[in-house]
Amino acid sequence: MKYSKSSLPDLRTVADLAGVSIATVSRVLNSDPAVKGKTRLSVQEAIQKSGYRPNRVAQRLRRTTRSKKLIGLLIPDIRNPFYVDVIRGVEEYAYSHDSAVLIGNFSQDSGKEKLYIDILRSESVDGFIVAPTHGKDKNIEQLILDGHPVVCIDRGLTDLQVDVVKSDNEKGAFTATEHLIKNGHHQIAHITGDPAIPTTQERIAGYTAALQKYDLPVNPALIRGIVSDFKSGVQLAEELLNLPTPPTAIFTGNNLLTLGALETILKRNLKIPDEVAIVGFDDVYWASSLNPALTAVQQHGFEIGQRAIELLYQRIASPDRVPANFIIKTDLMVRKSCGYKPLN
Amino acid sequence: MKYSKSSLPDLRTVADLAGVSIATVSRVLNSDPAVKGKTRLSVQEAIQKSGYRPNRVAQRLRRTTRSKKLIGLLIPDIRNPFYVDVIRGVEEYAYSHDSAVLIGNFSQDSGKEKLYIDILRSESVDGFIVAPTHGKDKNIEQLILDGHPVVCIDRGLTDLQVDVVKSDNEKGAFTATEHLIKNGHHQIAHITGDPAIPTTQERIAGYTAALQKYDLPVNPALIRGIVSDFKSGVQLAEELLNLPTPPTAIFTGNNLLTLGALETILKRNLKIPDEVAIVGFDDVYWASSLNPALTAVQQHGFEIGQRAIELLYQRIASPDRVPANFIIKTDLMVRKSCGYKPLN
DNA sequence: CTGAAAGCGCTTACAG
DNA sequence: CTGAAAGCGCTTACAG
Numbered sequence: 001m002k003y004s005k006s007s008l009p010d011l012r013t014v015a016d017l018a019g020v021s022i023a024t025v026s027r028v029l030n031s032d033p034a035v036k037g038k039t040r041l042s043v044q045e046a047i048q049k050s051g052y053r054p055n056r057v058a059q060r061l062r063r064t065t066r067s068k069k070l071i072g073l074l075i076p077d078i079r080n081p082f083y084v085d086v087i088r089g090v091e092e093y094a095y096s097h098d099s100a101v102l103i104g105n106f107s108q109d110s111g112k113e114k115l116y117i118d119i120l121r122s123e124s125v126d127g128f129i130v131a132p133t134h135g136k137d138k139n140i141e142q143l144i145l146d147g148h149p150v151v152c153i154d155r156g157l158t159d160l161q162v163d164v165v166k167s168d169n170e171k172g173a174f175t176a177t178e179h180l181i182k183n184g185h186h187q188i189a190h191i192t193g194d195p196a197i198p199t200t201q202e203r204i205a206g207y208t209a210a211l212q213k214y215d216l217p218v219n220p221a222l223i224r225g226i227v228s229d230f231k232s233g234v235q236l237a238e239e240l241l242n243l244p245t246p247p248t249a250i251f252t253g254n255n256l257l258t259l260g261a262l263e264t265i266l267k268r269n270l271k272i273p274d275e276v277a278i279v280g281f282d283d284v285y286w287a288s289s290l291n292p293a294l295t296a297v298q299q300h301g302f303e304i305g306q307r308a309i310e311l312l313y314q315r316i317a318s319p320d321r322v323p324a325n326f327i328i329k330t331d332l333m334v335r336k337s338c339g340y341k342p343l344n
Numbered sequence: 345m346k347y348s349k350s351s352l353p354d355l356r357t358v359a360d361l362a363g364v365s366i367a368t369v370s371r372v373l374n375s376d377p378a379v380k381g382k383t384r385l386s387v388q389e390a391i392q393k394s395g396y397r398p399n400r401v402a403q404r405l406r407r408t409t410r411s412k413k414l415i416g417l418l419i420p421d422i423r424n425p426f427y428v429d430v431i432r433g434v435e436e437y438a439y440s441h442d443s444a445v446l447i448g449n450f451s452q453d454s455g456k457e458k459l460y461i462d463i464l465r466s467e468s469v470d471g472f473i474v475a476p477t478h479g480k481d482k483n484i485e486q487l488i489l490d491g492h493p494v495v496c497i498d499r500g501l502t503d504l505q506v507d508v509v510k511s512d513n514e515k516g517a518f519t520a521t522e523h524l525i526k527n528g529h530h531q532i533a534h535i536t537g538d539p540a541i542p543t544t545q546e547r548i549a550g551y552t553a554a555l556q557k558y559d560l561p562v563n564p565a566l567i568r569g570i571v572s573d574f575k576s577g578v579q580l581a582e583e584l585l586n587l588p589t590p591p592t593a594i595f596t597g598n599n600l601l602t603l604g605a606l607e608t609i610l611k612r613n614l615k616i617p618d619e620v621a622i623v624g625f626d627d628v629y630w631a632s633s634l635n636p637a638l639t640a641v642q643q644h645g646f647e648i649g650q651r652a653i654e655l656l657y658q659r660i661a662s663p664d665r666v667p668a669n670f671i672i673k674t675d676l677m678v679r680k681s682c683g684y685k686p687l688n
Numbered sequence: 689c690t691g692a693a694a695g696c697g698c699t700t701a702c703a704g
Numbered sequence: 705c706t707g708a709a710a711g712c713g714c715t716t717a718c719a720g
Binding site: 364365366367368371378379380383402404405406407408 | 705706707708709711712713714
């Protein structure tokens, strides 16, 4: 039953079976129209009979342009469900196009990012989908300068033109904040992600714009950020609630931060939304199982992933197209964590 | 700045720079002790100077045994945080060993699983880490019969000896159920995952064993399962709570099921744990942000991933070792969803 | 329309 | 200790 790898059928096997040269078999495989119908048929039969499957490694080494691609996907944090959606989007498209995806999870660590990029390059991936650590990410800049097809997700690069697919962060943040205002909140805090990341800045801009639209003061003490993780959420919510006049509502910049803030609120036995309201960036599948159900800004991660890989295929096909910028809308999912006190 | 791929340094470049043959460069790269110290030095210098990086595709095509591996990882559902932990475990080990991982997410779909396996085979991965769809998964059986190194996670194969790494499902389920019993519950329901999966059966066995230990009747009407997703959780919780004498406690078989059950409970405005208690298999990072915080069986996904890839490396090195079976313990994380009513 | 040959970037016996 | 050569499994000009 068990047969050794060396006896796997190759072009030679098929060629012998069909009584043609390996060149002809290769042509059939690549649907070269030059091959005569009859020849094609007998080759196809031989392929069937032998159970031949092309060796992609050999193909990758030999060919410069290929239909079956290998895509490198660099994700900042796979524990963030938003990125899981992105992965699913990329992956589904890839496999339905006979391609595969090599995933690296670099946890916002520039050194690890570099390591992954090097490995993926050595594996000759056909292109990269990447979320830059920040606007001036040198690793990714170099990748682009070296001529590799790259599409950025979630955030772009400041110094280089590049395809990017991301959410409308500013508008999303604006809508969330406005929702809070319309529910009667005037003291609205914003727990942000890493202030160095463009995404964070865009969300702050949206938050600020909403306050200004309603002539509410922008209080810098109410805008706090360290990094985008659970711990920061816990700590910053604590700081905020310890303020002499604590906020009546908190807008959290991503789902990990939301969770952290929730933990602090729970620990203090504060009632949501009556004692403190909360709205989060990132909708998650468990948001409606929360008690009360969480109002959140939904990002379309799956669509972002799909768009990104589509764009990447296009860039691979035509390296000189002018870079595109896809902004994907967000949706405010109104549930029960913001309460309702009519504006007087 | 931008240089074309064709001018990437290769063995030839380095060899010319160092004034040796490409064979010698290759030897240095593979730390062949035969190379004279002086030669080695000048080659290493040339490698530095040229910025040479080996082409793994060529290496993979040529070599039969390699240190820098490519691992295929087949995951049933990437939206399940348990598997995300597994992925992280595998991935961290892989990259720290200069290896890369190709990920496929097949959603319990045997056809998709087959497609992914074929692609990964064509990419010449060095080994597979896989969660079989069921005990007699033909795709995986074939993979093993064809001589590929395979390690199973989460569940094994009934007809074939294979390395497997999984949680102690039976004990985990036992502990969860016992906890409920000790909290005074006699009417305990179990919402299970897909009954065809061994994991599900093991958890049912643990649940049953706990009831029996305390001389509680095992009521088949209280054990219900469709598949392991959110929707099933919603629906089965509904059925259960509609029973003439509804259960006072529910043990859910995985985190997606828990979420679904939670949604039903929330919708009915039932108070946890007073009106209905709940304990779930799978601890998740948001469990303690739930209100009340969820008591859950923690699986060590990260460790499972690590163990699996370690085992895979060993299997690749020695294909004939006798298959091992790693059972990783689980921990009951007691929080607030089970309440406490002393047994009279 | 088809085949022989070169070559993708490596590794590894085989000589010397 | 090192080099020339064969070969991994393919693709693709080049002839015919």
